[in-house]
Amino acid sequence: MTPDPYQPDLNTYRALLESTKAIPWRIDWKTMTFSYIGPQIETVLGWEQGSWRSIDDWVARMHPEDQAWVVDFCVSQSQSGVDHEADYRALTSAGEYVWIRDVVHVIRTEDGDVEALVGFMFDISERKKTEQELERLRKELEVLSFQDGLTELGNRRLFDKVLSREWGDARRKRSSLSLILVDVDHFKEYNDHYGHLVGDDCLKKIATELLQAAARPRDLVARFGGEEFAIILPETNAQAAQTVAERCRERIEQADIEHLAVPEGKLPRVTVSLGVHACIPAGEGSIREFLDATDRCMYAAKQQGRNRVVWMEAV
Numbered sequence: 679m680t681p682d683p684y685q686p687d688l689n690t691y692r693a694l695l696e697s698t699k700a701i702p703w704r705i706d707w708k709t710m711t712f713s714y715i716g717p718q719i720e721t722v723l724g725w726e727q728g729s730w731r732s733i734d735d736w737v738a739r740m741h742p743e744d745q746a747w748v749v750d751f752c753v754s755q756s757q758s759g760v761d762h763e764a765d766y767r768a769l770t771s772a773g774e775y776v777w778i779r780d781v782v783h784v785i786r787t788e789d790g791d792v793e794a795l796v797g798f799m800f801d802i803s804e805r806k807k808t809e810q811e812l813e814r815l816r817k818e819l820e821v822l823s824f825q826d827g828l829t830e831l832g833n834r835r836l837f838d839k840v841l842s843r844e845w846g847d848a849r850r851k852r853s854s855l856s857l858i859l860v861d862v863d864h865f866k867e868y869n870d871h872y873g874h875l876v877g878d879d880c881l882k883k884i885a886t887e888l889l890q891a892a893a894r895p896r897d898l899v900a901r902f903g904g905e906e907f908a909i910i911l912p913e914t915n916a917q918a919a920q921t922v923a924e925r926c927r928e929r930i931e932q933a934d935i936e937h938l939a940v941p942e943g944k945l946p947r948v949t950v951s952l953g954v955h956a957c958i959p960a961g962e963g964s965i966r967e968f969l970d971a972t973d974r975c976m977y978a979a980k981q982q983g984r985n986r987v988v989w990m991e992a993v
């Protein structure tokens with residue numbers, strides 16, 4: 679075997695260990711005391727190097743929420759002789775917390791008994807901050823991906839997801855599920871007359887009214903697309919859904935949004951036409967048919983003169 683040409687002396691080892699950003703340490707397993715900790719600990723956590731005496735100092739300077747699991751995990755891994763790492767919040771002498779990643783190596787005697795633990799503590803606060811920020815953005819994005827940007831109601835994607843879930847739930851429980859489709863009357867004329875931005879404001883006002891009209895916790899008011907909205911009413915039969923639809927119609931009429939571009943003889947206000955359909959989902963019927971039937975009711979409301987509710991109950 680060729681001799682190792684690199685044989686640094688103890689001082690070189692020490693200089694190397696104590697010039698890294700990571701904090702080296704050693705714990706004697708029998709006494710559970712620190713036999714060494716790098717002076718860098720003071721720069722990172724503020725506590726003096728000499729104040730790290732036993733494992734109790736280490737635990738006491740840990741966030742209370744992290745103490746139990748970190749200690750359990752590290753002790754059980756060490757007892758089994760397994761190298762490991764743990765992330766936890768360490769308390770600084772100024773009373774703040776710093777995220778630490780502790781990377782631990784288990785040293786055993788020739789008989790296989792645990793003799794000591796050695797390791798490095800890394801300050802990972804910056805990385806944790808980035809991770810937490812990314813997590814916050816991911817959650818925000820998830821919310822936004824289900825939200826209509828204009829009205830802040832649920833969007834078509836959320837509607838599809840919720841309808842599919844409620845359909846399954848109603849089928850299992852044999853309960854009645856209702857759907858309302860709401861379409862703004864003469865909205866093309868409204869946009870042409872008042873401009874697209876005022877049209878947008880009008881859609882926002884309608885969204886607010888619909889939210890007030892269908893306010894049970896499981897009801898979902900969504901923007902179905904363009905000037906059309908949809909309301910899912912779980913555990914609601916046809917009569918109850920018709921009442922909700924009529925309330926929507928009335929609220930929007932009473933919101934008194936001027937619409938001077940309606941055809942002659944019509945009320946000069948923004949109104950809506952609503953189609954209502956209720957069913958107890960069974961084997962044959964599909965969500966698609968449910969939607970189509972509701973759409974036909976809404977279309978019938980338009981045909982019959984608008985500003986009205988047309989409903990149908992599947993038997």
Ligand SMILES: Nc1nc2c(ncn2[C@@H]2O[C@H](COP(=O)(O)OP(=O)(O)OP(=O)(O)O)[C@@H](O)[C@H]2O)c(=O)[nH]1
Nearest residue numbers: 861862863864865866867869874877878904905980
């Ligand atoms: N301002 C605005 N207008 C929209 C939006 N989405 C759809 N629209 C408009 O809504 C209008 C819908 O027109 P149509 O489908 O002809 O319906 P309508 O004029 O309401 O007629 P009826 O439904 O038969 O009473 C179109 O002019 C679209 O441009 C939106 O986000 N903002």
